Amino acid sequence: MSSHEWSRYMHDTLGVPAEPDEISAIVVERLRGRFEREIPFMPHAPETVRTLAETCPLGLASSSNRPLIDLILERSGLAPCFRVTVSSEEVGRGKPAPDVYLEAARRLEAQPTACAAVEDATNGIRSAHAAEMTVFVVVHPEFPPAPDALELADVVLDSLADLPPAISRLA
Numbered sequence: 001m002s003s004h005e006w007s008r009y010m011h012d013t014l015g016v017p018a019e020p021d022e023i024s025a026i027v028v029e030r031l032r033g034r035f036e037r038e039i040p041f042m043p044h045a046p047e048t049v050r051t052l053a054e055t056c057p058l059g060l061a062s063s064s065n066r067p068l069i070d071l072i073l074e075r076s077g078l079a080p081c082f083r084v085t086v087s088s089e090e091v092g093r094g095k096p097a098p099d100v101y102l103e104a105a106r107r108l109e110a111q112p113t114a115c116a117a118v119e120d121a122t123n124g125i126r127s128a129h130a131a132e133m134t135v136f137v138v139v140h141p142e143f144p145p146a147p148d149a150l151e152l153a154d155v156v157l158d159s160l161a162d163l164p165p166a167i168s169r170l171a
Contacts, residue, residue: 001123002087002094003027003065028065039072042120042140044160046076051164053081059104060085061117063095063124084108096126101133116167118160122149129153134170136163 001009007020007027016023034040052058058081062069066087073079084107091099098112105112117128118136122145128135129152137145137153138160150156155166 002063002091002100003089005094024065028067031068032071035068035071035075039076041076042138042160046078048160048163049078049081052167056167057083057108057110059083059108059115061088061100061104061127062086063088063100065089095121095123096130098127098131101128101131105131105133116170118163119153120145122146125149125152136166138163 003024004020007023010016010023011018011020018026049058060069060073060082062085064072064087066089069085069087070079073082073085084104086100086104086107088094088100091103093099101115101117102112105115108115112131112133115131115133116136117124117131117133118138119125119128120138120140120143125135125137125145126149134155135153136155136157137150138157139145139150144150155170157163157166
């Protein structure tokens with residue numbers, strides 16, 4: 001879900017008394033504090049991004065709020081690796097809808113079918129598949145995707161370190 005969708009859900013369905021915009025702002029501030037102390041990257045994430053950026057234009061299609069995307073990319077030094085970044089709060093619908101991936105492809109001036117998506121989450125896999133991209137899934141052992149979503153993957157990997165060679169084999 002986009003931040004607009006999940007904060008509305010928390011207010012309307014779960015009964016959180018704050019207004020949706022306030023809920024989102026509180027969550028962003030708490031996450032900002034955490035990410036200023038430590039960025040919880042999956043193993044091999046920074047080096048994999050840098051390796052891939054050397055050979056292809058990268059776009060980021062994220063369910064995170066824009067301030068968090070920008071913070072993480074700046075603090076990690078990875079901002080220059082991405083030609084475009086899109087937050088699901090900037091499109092009509094969040095994941096599992098394809099909107100955020102389609103917008104990233106549009107900004108990259110690429111056809112979605114010519115793009116590869118890298119995911120670890122159930123709704124992200126569904127989103128990339130719905131956008132008709134080649135879907136690479138790197139399974140996070142603590143938060144594995146739902147089996148039915150995993151079936152939508154074109155390539156399933158155990159580690160981000162395996163991603164550059166896997167992409168090269170498909171090129």
